[in-house]
Amino acid sequence: MFAAAALPATAGAFALSHQCPPSFENREGHCRLQTVYQRYTSLNDAGVGGLKTGLPPVRDGFTPEQIDLGRYLFFDPALSRTGKVACASCHRPSRGFADDRPGVGVTGTAERRKAPSLWNVAFLRRFFWDGRAHSLEEQLKGPLYGAQEMGNRPARLLTTLNGMTAYRALFAEAFTDTGGGIRSDHVYQALAAFESSLISLNSRYDLYAHGVADALSPPEVEGLNVFRSFVARCAECHTPPLFTNQQIAVIGMPEPKGRPFDPGAGAISGEPTLRGGFKVPSLRNVALTAPYGHAGQFATLRDTVAFYTGGRGHAVPSGEKLQLHWHIWEPKLSAGELDRLVDFLDALTDESFRPTAPTGVPSGLPIPN
Amino acid sequence: MNKQCLVTSVIVAALAAGSGYLYARRQAAPAPTTAAESTAATLAHVQGGAAAHLSSLPGTGGSHGSVITVKDGDSIQDAVARAKPGDTVQILPGTYRQTVYIDKDDIALVGVIRGADWPTFDGEGKRNDAVLYSGNGVRVENLKIVNFKGNAIMGQAGNNFVIRHNWIANAGVYGIFPEFAQNGLIEYNVLTGIEDAAIYVGMSDNIHVAHNEVYGNVAGIEIENSRHAVVEHNLATDNAAGILTFVTPGLPIKTTFDVIIRNNFVVANNHKNFAAVGSIVSGAPSGSGIIIMAAADVIVENNMIRDNKNAGIIVSDHKSFANITPDPETDPNPERIQVLHNLFANNGYEPMKEIRALMAVNLTREGPDLVGVGGGAGSCIADRDSLKILGVVTSWGVCTRTSTADVTNYLLDKPAPPREISTGERGKLIYSSVCAGCHAYNVRMIGPPTQILQVMYAANPQGIADYIAAPVKKRDDFPAMPPQAHLSPELRLAVAQYMLSVNQPKPAPAAP
Numbered sequence: 073m074f075a076a077a078a079l080p081a082t083a084g085a086f087a088l089s090h091q092c093p094p095s096f097e098n099r100e101g102h103c104r105l106q107t108v109y110q111r112y113t114s115l116n117d118a119g120v121g122g123l124k125t126g127l128p129p130v131r132d133g134f135t136p137e138q139i140d141l142g143r144y145l146f147f148d149p150a151l152s153r154t155g156k157v158a159c160a161s162c163h164r165p166s167r168g169f170a171d172d173r174p175g176v177g178v179t180g181t182a183e184r185r186k187a188p189s190l191w192n193v194a195f196l197r198r199f200f201w202d203g204r205a206h207s208l209e210e211q212l213k214g215p216l217y218g219a220q221e222m223g224n225r226p227a228r229l230l231t232t233l234n235g236m237t238a239y240r241a242l243f244a245e246a247f248t249d250t251g252g253g254i255r256s257d258h259v260y261q262a263l264a265a266f267e268s269s270l271i272s273l274n275s276r277y278d279l280y281a282h283g284v285a286d287a288l289s290p291p292e293v294e295g296l297n298v299f300r301s302f303v304a305r306c307a308e309c310h311t312p313p314l315f316t317n318q319q320i321a322v323i324g325m326p327e328p329k330g331r332p333f334d335p336g337a338g339a340i341s342g343e344p345t346l347r348g349g350f351k352v353p354s355l356r357n358v359a360l361t362a363p364y365g366h367a368g369q370f371a372t373l374r375d376t377v378a379f380y381t382g383g384r385g386h387a388v389p390s391g392e393k394l395q396l397h398w399h400i401w402e403p404k405l406s407a408g409e410l411d412r413l414v415d416f417l418d419a420l421t422d423e424s425f426r427p428t429a430p431t432g433v434p435s436g437l438p439i440p441n
Numbered sequence: 442m443n444k445q446c447l448v449t450s451v452i453v454a455a456l457a458a459g460s461g462y463l464y465a466r467r468q469a470a471p472a473p474t475t476a477a478e479s480t481a482a483t484l485a486h487v488q489g490g491a492a493a494h495l496s497s498l499p500g501t502g503g504s505h506g507s508v509i510t511v512k513d514g515d516s517i518q519d520a521v522a523r524a525k526p527g528d529t530v531q532i533l534p535g536t537y538r539q540t541v542y543i544d545k546d547d548i549a550l551v552g553v554i555r556g557a558d559w560p561t562f563d564g565e566g567k568r569n570d571a572v573l574y575s576g577n578g579v580r581v582e583n584l585k586i587v588n589f590k591g592n593a594i595m596g597q598a599g600n601n602f603v604i605r606h607n608w609i610a611n612a613g614v615y616g617i618f619p620e621f622a623q624n625g626l627i628e629y630n631v632l633t634g635i636e637d638a639a640i641y642v643g644m645s646d647n648i649h650v651a652h653n654e655v656y657g658n659v660a661g662i663e664i665e666n667s668r669h670a671v672v673e674h675n676l677a678t679d680n681a682a683g684i685l686t687f688v689t690p691g692l693p694i695k696t697t698f699d700v701i702i703r704n705n706f707v708v709a710n711n712h713k714n715f716a717a718v719g720s721i722v723s724g725a726p727s728g729s730g731i732i733i734m735a736a737a738d739v740i741v742e743n744n745m746i747r748d749n750k751n752a753g754i755i756v757s758d759h760k761s762f763a764n765i766t767p768d769p770e771t772d773p774n775p776e777r778i779q780v781l782h783n784l785f786a787n788n789g790y791e792p793m794k795e796i797r798a799l800m801a802v803n804l805t806r807e808g809p810d811l812v813g814v815g816g817g818a819g820s821c822i823a824d825r826d827s828l829k830i831l832g833v834v835t836s837w838g839v840c841t842r843t844s845t846a847d848v849t850n851y852l853l854d855k856p857a858p859p860r861e862i863s864t865g866e867r868g869k870l871i872y873s874s875v876c877a878g879c880h881a882y883n884v885r886m887i888g889p890p891t892q893i894l895q896v897m898y899a900a901n902p903q904g905i906a907d908y909i910a911a912p913v914k915k916r917d918d919f920p921a922m923p924p925q926a927h928l929s930p931e932l933r934l935a936v937a938q939y940m941l942s943v944n945q946p947k948p949a950p951a952a953p
Binding site for chain 1 (some may be wrong): 522540542544545569570573575576577590591592595596597598599613614615618620621622623644645646691692693694717718719720721764765766767769857858859860862867869870871873874875877878879881882883884927
């Protein structure tokens with residue numbers, strides 16, 4: 073929405089917003105994050121702790137034009153081999169920028185893992201469920217060029233974009249060095265700029281953290297206390313303020329019925345004790361991102377929290393020897409406590425800064441819904 | 442009676458030491474009759490008196506506010522809700538079947554002990570934690586805490602804390618567990634029956650753990666992924682392992698260094714290890730006095746380490762320890778460990794099989810006072826000839842340092858400071874991070890654009906500040922604004938002033 077209204081009235085023309093998105097301050101042409109969490113410190117600047125704890129280092133400083141160009145690219149199916157799949161097809165804005173329907177890639181085949189939410193990715197140091205990428209630019213090449221996802225190739229993508237007058241003009245506005253044409257790094261940077269602008273830090277939980285004691289209802293506070301207690305231990309890995317400690321953890325979630333075991337981070341490092349390990353996801357906006365788990369194996373949050381009280385290793389397939397994380401144990405949470413956890417997780421929802429989809433994209437292709 | 446007497450009596454008892462002392466202490470509450478009835482006056486005395494240099498910790502709760510008294514049958518949480526920073530919640534003897542959380546700064550939770558009657562938190566085996574806090578400057582004192590499932594006292598990111606003179610039994614996984622904290626004091630507590638570490642300092646800096654008694658736990662005291670900690674004058678006995686300092690992999694803060702373990706009694710830690718399956722301490726072998734795993738710059742000095750059946754001190758890397766998943770971002774080796782003069786007696790009389798194998802290789806039948814396994818460099822030992830040593834320790838050099846007397850403690854001289862942000866700067870943060878979501882500068886979003894509000898309220902920031910406290914719906918074509926009454930009047934004015942200044946030309950600098 074922040075850019076849509078800045079569109080000129082001329083039909084068919086595209087222009088880039090010169091305003092930074094909400095929660096960013098335009099400092100000499102670069103958008104710098106502004107959040108109340110900047111009032112707080114964090115031990116060793118690690119960005120993990122309790123309620124009034126500073127955030128991890130943020131990726132910001134993109135220009136408003138790069139961010140808005142990234143928005144057009146994000147919604148444009150011209151980035152895929154078939155012209156039918158956009159980033160937004162799987163990272164659906166209305167679903168917390170995650171996916172709720174596998175198999176929308178160019179081949180129609182279901183990916184084995186669920187597309188993670190993009191909210192607050194500006195704070196992350198690891199990407200993909202198995203943590204194999206270390207920057208947004210490195211990550212986004214995965215789906216762009218993945219055969220089952222967008223199925224494109226670098227040269228083909230550049231030919232497509234350079235062949236469109238509108239994109240040539242927009243890239244020339246967002247970058248100073250497009251004289252030789254649009255390059256891959258321009259595309260990656262614009263997409264990373266847009267993704268880094270997706271900030272969700274104004275939930276009712278945040279208001280509570282900033283000191284407004286009645287921002288959470290009594291059942292939600294009860295849920296917070298279960299969440300951070302050392303019985304449930306949720307906060308040990310889903311650590312505030314981002315609700316992830318960004319580590320890899322082996323917790324032994326089941327695969328969807330009939331699917332083979334996913335070795336996760338173990339397949340990347342070759343380290344046997346990381347077999348079945350996945351990156352701890354942030355829980356911000358989690359109520360919007362059903363289904364849950366690395367493969368979307370749980371339909372609801374209630375089912376998901378119940379997994380943790382089902383017994384250590386209860387879903388590990390026979391024959392698999394996993395070194396389960398030490399925090400996976402037998403917390404014996406009551407049904408009421410599980411309900412309260414879900415109440416609390418609902419209080420982490422904030423999409424007040426959700427950008428809207430453009431009404432049209434420079435390729436002229438229909439935007440996938 | 443005041444706190445000073447209590448402190449003195451504990452020290453005298455500790456000096457008397459010996460098995461008789463241990464036996465006696467296990468039978469009874471920690472010096473219950475000497476504790477004073479706490480009043481604001483004696484609290485102030487505690488702050489400035491007793492073990493003065495440690496107890497002062499300026500900035501902790503209760504030092505300057507009013508006292509809210511809670512009696513048996515009352516809700517402590519209601520009192521905490523009423524308390525303002527600086528206040529003391531004073532808890533009279535009684536049984537409190539409650540969980541208390543403190544999400545504000547500078548609050549003291551202080552029990553009143555009358556004779557043998559303690560204010561007792563009873564989890565009845567079904568509550569998770571007794572005290573949870575996230576505020577800075579929290580103080581928890583004089584409480585008896587029993588029968589919880591999780592922790593007795595757990596802090597997340599609360600700096601400048603004091604946890605003192607609590608009596609904790611069968612209170613779950615950890616007894617006292619500050620995490621992500623800077624600058625804290627844990628002293629004169631007694632803990633037993635904890636199924637992991639009785640005192641567990643996790644991912645914290647500048648911590649002092651002194652004069653505590655820990656017995657009958659899986660681990661007595663653990664300093665994990667933490668820096669600048671002193672553990673001194675504690676009694677760790679009858680645990681599976683006495684005092685531990687670890688780098689545990691897979692945590693977001695990756696190091697442990699500058700830890701001093703000195704002047705402790707580490708005696709007969711031969712309890713069965715009853716930790717939960719899969720926990721890190723379930724890999725700690727029963728009968729271990731001190732375990733150092735993958736930590737750096739740890740100094741062990743002047744401890745009485747005796748009758749630990751497996752070994753007096755174990756120094757290990759990650760690979761040699763059970764249950765450890767390696768982490769490429771951590772150094773898996775112990776580095777620069779210094780074992781200065783300590784008193785060792787009768788350790789290693791019934792060692793685990795890995796140590797027995799080392800003994801066989803070294804053709805000795807004596808179990809070790811000090812054993813080292815795995816990698817690491819720069820470690821040293823002061824008096825190798827008088828110790829039974831085993832493993833890589835045989836290649837350690839001789840320490841050049843002779844004592845840690847130069848380090849009184851690693852606490853900060855002043856409280857860990859909050860990040861100072863002026864009211865004006867806070868106004869800007871709130872405008873940018875909250876208001877601008879609806880009021881973009883020149884674009885219609887959910888509310889009217891800032892540009893239009895600047896015309897409407899030119900030179901009238903107070904008008905905005907008053908309006909946003911209790912907004913009324915003004916325009917049919919816009920939704921009503923949510924009230925911002927939770928912001929103080931000063932902050933509302935600062936937000937308004939910033940809103941009116943956005944994108945406005947800066948006033949010309951004043952003439953010199």
